[in-house]
Amino acid sequence: MTTLNDAVHWSAELGGGTRVALIQAGTFRSDAGALLGVVPRMMWNRLVTDEIDEQHRILQALNCLLIETPDGRVLVETGIGDRVTGKIRSMRAYEGPWIVPALERAGFNPGTVDAVAVSHLHFDHAGGLLLADGELAFPRARFVAQLAEWRVAMGDNPRIVAAYDQPELSLVRDLGLRGVVDGEAEILPGVTVIPTGGHSAGHQGVVIRGRDTTVGFFGDLCMRPWSANPRWVTAFDDYPLDSVLVKASLFARAAAEEWTIVLSHEPVHPVGQLVRDRDRYHFEASV
Numbered sequence: 001m002t003t004l005n006d007a008v009h010w011s012a013e014l015g016g017g018t019r020v021a022l023i024q025a026g027t028f029r030s031d032a033g034a035l036l037g038v039v040p041r042m043m044w045n046r047l048v049t050d051e052i053d054e055q056h057r058i059l060q061a062l063n064c065l066l067i068e069t070p071d072g073r074v075l076v077e078t079g080i081g082d083r084v085t086g087k088i089r090s091m092r093a094y095e096g097p098w099i100v101p102a103l104e105r106a107g108f109n110p111g112t113v114d115a116v117a118v119s120h121l122h123f124d125h126a127g128g129l130l131l132a133d134g135e136l137a138f139p140r141a142r143f144v145a146q147l148a149e150w151r152v153a154m155g156d157n158p159r160i161v162a163a164y165d166q167p168e169l170s171l172v173r174d175l176g177l178r179g180v181v182d183g184e185a186e187i188l189p190g191v192t193v194i195p196t197g198g199h200s201a202g203h204q205g206v207v208i209r210g211r212d213t214t215v216g217f218f219g220d221l222c223m224r225p226w227s228a229n230p231r232w233v234t235a236f237d238d239y240p241l242d243s244v245l246v247k248a249s250l251f252a253r254a255a256a257e258e259w260t261i262v263l264s265h266e267p268v269h270p271v272g273q274l275v276r277d278r279d280r281y282h283f284e285a286s287v
C-alpha cells in the first residue's frame, strides 16, 4: 500500500484490503445554466454565488478515484488530460495538474494501474489516456467503457458528438475495443461497472464493495450536491428522461444501503451520502 500525502483529497479503507483514494486531476469551468438544465435560475442561483465567474461559469473539479484491491488497481476517470491546445485550455479555464502528475504526487505510479474505467467518453472524463507524446499514460491497463458509449462517441449526430474529442478517441479506439464491456461487469473482484445511460448513451456508474463499506460513483449523473434531486438534470444530458429514472433507482439503493458517494465534479465537498428527502434525496457531505 502506498503512503498517502496531501495530494490525496480523501481516502477510505473499505475493509478486506480495499482502499479508495480521491485524486483531483485539475479543474475547469462550465456554463452554470447548462449544468442546471431546466431548473429555473431563481432556484439555483444562491447555490453558485461563491464560485460563478464573470462569464457565468462555475468551477468544476475533475474527480478521479484510485482503487486498490488485493487483486489490482483501478483508476476511475482520467479528466481532461495534457493533450489540449492553449486555446482550449483558456476557453475552458482548465488548470492542472492532469491525472498522471496528480497520481504521481499522490504517490501512485501510473504504470501499476491494471484497469482504467471511465463513466463515459466525454472530453472531461476520457482525456487523460495518452501522454503529450501520444504514448499510453497507463501502459498495462485495460480500458473499460461501455460498447454503447463507443458507438455514440464515434457517431455523427452533431449535438451528441460535440462533447467528444473524436480525433483523440480514435487514437485509443483499439485499446477501447479490447477493454470494452456491454452491460454490468465486474472488472476486478469488488469493482463493478453498471450501465446507466442518461447523461450519454453508454454512461456507466462504478460501485466498489469492500468488506465493510460500499462506495458509489455515478459519474455525471451525480456531479454536484444538487444532482441529488433526480429531477435536476443537466442540459448536457442527451437522454434526460432516462437520467431522471435511473438516478431515482440508483439513489434509492445508495441511500438504503448507506453507500459513500463521490461526486464527479464537486471541488470542495465531494464525498458524502445520499439521504432520502420526501420524493427526492439530498447530499450530506462528510468531507
Ligand SMILES: [Zn+2]
Pocket: 122, 124, 125, 220, 264, 265
Ligand atoms: Zn463531466
